[in-house]
Amino acid sequence: MRIRVLVRPKAGILDPQGEAVKNALPALGFEGVHTVHVGRLVEMEVERSDEVDAMCRRLLSNPTIEEYEWEVVG
Amino acid sequence: MRIGVTVFPGSNCDRDALYGVRQMGADAVELWHADADLKGVDAVIVPGGFSYGDYLRPGAIARFAKVMGPLEEFAKDGGPVLGVCNGFQVLTEAHLLPGALLRNTNMRFICDRVRVRVETVDTPWTAGCDPGEELTLPVAHNEGNFFADPETLSRLEEEGRVVLRYLENPNGSANDIAGVCNEGRNVVGIMPHPERVSDPALGSDEGLSILSSVLVGAGV
Numbered sequence: 001m002r003i004r005v006l007v008r009p010k011a012g013i014l015d016p017q018g019e020a021v022k023n024a025l026p027a028l029g030f031e032g033v034h035t036v037h038v039g040r041l042v043e044m045e046v047e048r049s050d051e052v053d054a055m056c057r058r059l060l061s062n063p064t065i066e067e068y069e070w071e072v073v074g
Numbered sequence: 075m076r077i078g079v080t081v082f083p084g085s086n087c088d089r090d091a092l093y094g095v096r097q098m099g100a101d102a103v104e105l106w107h108a109d110a111d112l113k114g115v116d117a118v119i120v121p122g123g124f125s126y127g128d129y130l131r132p133g134a135i136a137r138f139a140k141v142m143g144p145l146e147e148f149a150k151d152g153g154p155v156l157g158v159c160n161g162f163q164v165l166t167e168a169h170l171l172p173g174a175l176l177r178n179t180n181m182r183f184i185c186d187r188v189r190v191r192v193e194t195v196d197t198p199w200t201a202g203c204d205p206g207e208e209l210t211l212p213v214a215h216n217e218g219n220f221f222a223d224p225e226t227l228s229r230l231e232e233e234g235r236v237v238l239r240y241l242e243n244p245n246g247s248a249n250d251i252a253g254v255c256n257e258g259r260n261v262v263g264i265m266p267h268p269e270r271v272s273d274p275a276l277g278s279d280e281g282l283s284i285l286s287s288v289l290v291g292a293g294v
Contacts, residue, residue: 013221014246016177059138062131062167064174065221 001045003052005070007061008039039066043073075289078105078115080145080161082136087122087158087269094272095119097279098286107139117154117198117288118145120161122214122267132175132217133163142168154198154288155261159215162253162263171256171263172230173222178215179246185214189241190252190266194234197255199262202287209280211266213244218265220247220254230254238264 009015017038025033042060046052052070061068077100079091088104095102103115112118125136136142142164149155149170157165165171178184187210192203203209222230227248230236238253245265253264268281 014176014179014219016179016181016219016246020181059130059134062134062174064166064223065176 001047001049001072002074003044003046003049003070004073005042005044005052005056005060005068006039007042007056007066007068008037010065010067013065075117076101076103076113076115077288078103078112078118080105080107080118080120080141082107082123082125082139082164084125084127085121085123085160087160087267090267090269090272091119091121091158094269094281094285097272098282098289100289105141107136107141109141110144112141112144112148117156118148119269119285120145120155120157120164121269122159122161125160125164128160131163131167132160133165133167136160136164137167146170149256149261152258152260156199156284156288157261157263158267158269159213159218159265162265163217165261165263170261171254172226173220173248173254175215175217175265176219176221176246177217178219178244183214183216184218184244185212186244187211188213188244188252188266190238191241193236193239194255196234197237197259197262198288199264199284200237200287202290203283207283208241209238209266209283210271210278211268211281211284212270213266215245215265218245218247220249220251220265222248233257235259237262238266 268284271281
């Protein structure tokens, strides 16, 4: 089965990548952008999904600074 | 005294660390990432670099290297461990140290010399320093911006576990923190590179006061 994991900075944690992108958009003429957060998308083919949560906690995200969500996409 | 230096694929300060260890008059022992034991060393330095290409997050993959099993045991038994730069990142990923290292706030790789103050001499890696001593040390990092949640930060401050503090914060680090230690005080992580200033021929040997501190604790 295919799994899609989304990892992103926890709310309130400084996200310098997001800030840099937010500041770059007006330079290209895109106005009205209030916040940007940059995360990471991980797609995996796995045999079973019962360990995906542990994978997210132990490796794919760092729970000190990031939060994650995952779904089966096919 | 025998001091081990771990070598992961992508470590690039391991040779400097081995050189620094010899400079302070100790035996330097290379510890390969696939080693199953620590070869009986008395202390371990986890050096800087880009272990495993910094893929996923700095230190995230190195944390699961084979040598990290015995290293974690060694740390839990009170053995002196120093993580420098990427080594600091590896130790936070391994939960041997609190917090995490975020991208520098200016989004740039910072390669510079910084002034830091030794905030506690109650660790094996600062025992030979003077309290409040100021050092000039090199930094070279993209993720040196120390982060911990507010409760952890106040605990670190109350328990005197901030080891080094920047006099001028280069990277956005919380409370100007350049280095911290664990609860047992034997595991220390710092962003500046003492091993790069371990010989007057390199411009300075100020880093030796950090590295050779471990000899003081051992009574050498």
